[in-house]
Amino acid sequence: MPSERPRVALFVTCLVDLFRPSVGFAAVKLLEQAGCTVEVPDAQTCCGQPAYNSGDRKDTASIARQVIRAFASYDYVVAPSGSCAGMIRKHYPTLFAEGSAERAQAEALAGKTHELVSFLVDVMGVSGVEAEYDGTVTYHDSCSGLRELGVKAQPRRLLAKVDGLTLAELPDAEVCCGFGGTFCVKYPDISNNMLEKKLANIASTGADTLLAGDLGCLMNMAGKLKREGSAVKVRHVAEVLAGETSQPPIGEGD
Amino acid sequence: MVQSTAHSFKDNAREALGDAQLQRALSNVPKGFIDKRAKARDGLPEFDALRDAGRDIKNHTLAHLDLYLETYERKVAESGGVVHWARTAEEARNAILDICRERGARTVTKGKSMVSEEIGLNDALEAADIEPVETDLGEYIIQLRHETPSHIIAPAVHLSKDQVEESFREAHTELPADRDLTEPVSLLHEARQILRQKYLDADIGITGANFLIAETGTSIIVTNEGNGDLTQTLPKVHIVLATIEKVVPTLEDVSTILRILARSATGQEFSSYTTFSTGPRRADDPDGPEEYHVILLDNGRADVLGTEFQEMLRCIRCGACLNHCPIYHAVGGHAYGWVYSGPIGAVLDPALIGVEEAGSLPNASTFCGRCEEVCPMRIPLPKMMRHWREREFEKHLSPASVRTGLGLWAFMARRPGLYRAATRLAMGALKALSGGRGRLSSVPLAGGWTRYRDLPAPQGKTFQALWRERQHG
Secondary structure (H helix, E strand, C coil): CCCCCCEEEECCCHHHHHHCHHHHHHHHHHHHHCCCEEECCCCCCCCCHHHHCCCCHHHHHHHHHHHHHHHCCCCEEEECCHHHHHHHHHHHHHHCCCCCHHHHHHHHHHHCEEEHHHHHHHHCCCCCCCCEEEEEEEECCCHHHHHHHCCCHHHHHHHCCCEEEEECCCCCCCCCCCCCCCHHHHCHHHHHHHHHHHHHHHHHHCCCEEEECCHHHHHHHHHHHHHCCCCCEEEEHHHHHCCCCCCCCCCCCC | CCCCCHHHHHHHHHHHHCCHHHHHHHCHHHHHHHHHHHHHHHCCCCHHHHHHHHHHHHHHHHHCHHHHHHHHHHHHHHCCCEEEEECCHHHHHHHHHHHHHHCCCCEEEECCCHHHHHCCHHHHHHHCCCEEEECCHHHHHHHHCCCCCCCCCCCCCCCCHHHHHHHHHHHCCCCCCCCCCCCHHHHHHHHHHHHHHHHHHCCEEEECCCEEECCCCEEEEEECCCHHHHHHHCCCEEEEEEEHHHEECCHHHHHHHHHHHHHHHCCCCCCCEEEEECCCCCCCCCCCCCEEEEEEECCCHHHHCCCCCHHHHHCCCCCHHHHCCHHHHHHCCHHHCCCCCHHHHHHHHHHHHCHHHHCHHHHCCCCCCHHHHHCCCCCCHHHHHHHHHHHHHHCCCCCHHHHHHHHHHHHHHCCHHHHHHHHHHHHHHHHHHHCCCCEECCCCCCHHHHCCCCEECCCCCCHHHHHHHHHHC
16 A cells, blocks of 8 residues: 555546435545545536547547546546546547647546546555445446456455355346446337346346446446336445445435 | 348337347357357467457558458469459449359359348349359258348357248248258258259359468358358359458468457357368369359448558457347347348448448447457457447437437536536436435436336435535535
8 A cells, every 4th residue: 555645536427426425425435444535626527428429529528628637636536437437547548639738638647547446456455344234245247347447356355355245146247237328218128128137137146235336337227126126225336345325225215 | 232221220129129039049149159259268378369469460461451452363363263353242243143144054052151141142143043052051041031141150040940940841842741850950951951952053152251361362261061162162163252351461360360260259169161262173183163263342341441440340250249249139130230230230331331321230339348358359349339429420410319418418517517506406306306215217308218217316415515515514
């Protein structure tokens, strides 16, 4: 672990900001426990993925410029989402011309931006957490975190340290849940077919709780589970790792 | 060229999702292919290094494509064959029909060739009173059914055994009713018996090519049934129909790429047959055709060179991206509406038939990235699809509602103060609408979402509002 407390900027992500602030606070707690000083830059909104994946490069670049400005001065930028962290790490640099000053700034930001759980394990060397969870959980590997950032072992390693928690592996954990940002509303029928397969796999584990590291996927799966009347609780992995489970699970009332 | 319904992808997909028989057949795709590929990959420590080498070979070739094509043509000529250049599907069809007419051909056997689907060759042959006979079992089945392939390497993967039996009984009218066709092997024997005579009758054999080798003027086909060999050695004339990006510089290069082709496709270390053919038979050859022609087709590929789409020309048609694609698993190949389906179809089809026609294909992806993860040629398929979406966006082809919604979102995203104020209000309202249930069953303007799932309600205040309260409170 670095000797001085690193200054970490939390990129809270639009979905966490709007729908599930408790994930943001869980992330803050985990980062502070790991010895970081956490700040939340004011000028953050969204990473630009909706525009980027819809082919609108111009708006994406202007959103990226704003993110780059807002986060440039920190030691690290951490997001509780593999997809948003992947956007900054893998895609921001490609938005600007090779050799340009903007490209260099985008690359600098990309180099210090991380998904939350992989940051804790790979950068901060965290090997345990102070949390309890009484139940059997299963874990879905969200596509961007898994394939763009290699997030696979890290959440499992930390979940194994949660008192009382049993992990039941999800069959086809690496297969997309059908969210895909705008995909799920542009192609609802196909998305639903993928989601039904995912739900059958979740049921087959017998787990009482479903975890993942991306709120988009979680809202997609929770929305279907609750529509079907399933009792499976859905949470962001950060909530469980931080021991912050006082808020109702995703899609459930007070 | 084959008629496209790519523009109706969404309707095609809905129909496919409602087809219970198709859904059952498709459920075999992931089971059959994914584990086998993984096992083959795990058994070869240098698998990923070979992928890098294959990518580099293809990149080098594409950067000097003119040079290697000219060399290839010269070598084919030196070995006694003829290369016919075709810019379009029509030129390719005409070149083939000319050869057929000159030889007075009545029956043509064919080895599996997606390019022949691309140029609509069977229809053209039939229109000229020439009988085309597909010899790959899967292709033979779909030919009997007047269908098109639904997969690059497994053309009949969308069909059940029962459907195949039914088609055989319909087409093979002399088949005794008590002949047992319940097992795949009995179906295979039945097809083999019919095809055996066709091989002997054929005046001309047409095959595709997995590779063309510039160094030697050789074409290569890989098959598992041996039908390709019979197609190209028994008739007096062998026609190879191949596209320009199939060329690689040397035999050494091909041996590198062949090591990852079958492993990626079927999980085999090698296909059962890998056949090299160089020119017509020589005086001391025991068999082989008297004439050897190559139709070298461009059909829009040269236009892709030098663009952001060039990398897709590395494709070796293994089908791994289809086999691993959850969208393909959901809707199958026919929903894509044109010759090439799955992720590679989503990037190739817009290049060949236009983004106006096939623009919904690159949009029908969650960018899960599994296709790129398994592509032996490391084609960045999601990136290619995103580039097509950019072209579509630039041409204002995306739906107005999407453009307006995105524009508004981007406008807000660039104005953090306004964004915070507006989202704070909106989330408060959504929370109130949920009435403490923690979810909403219907939300104005979110019908695509709520048709099949609830929308989890926001917790109430936004994180940013709560964080400020905490900092200043």
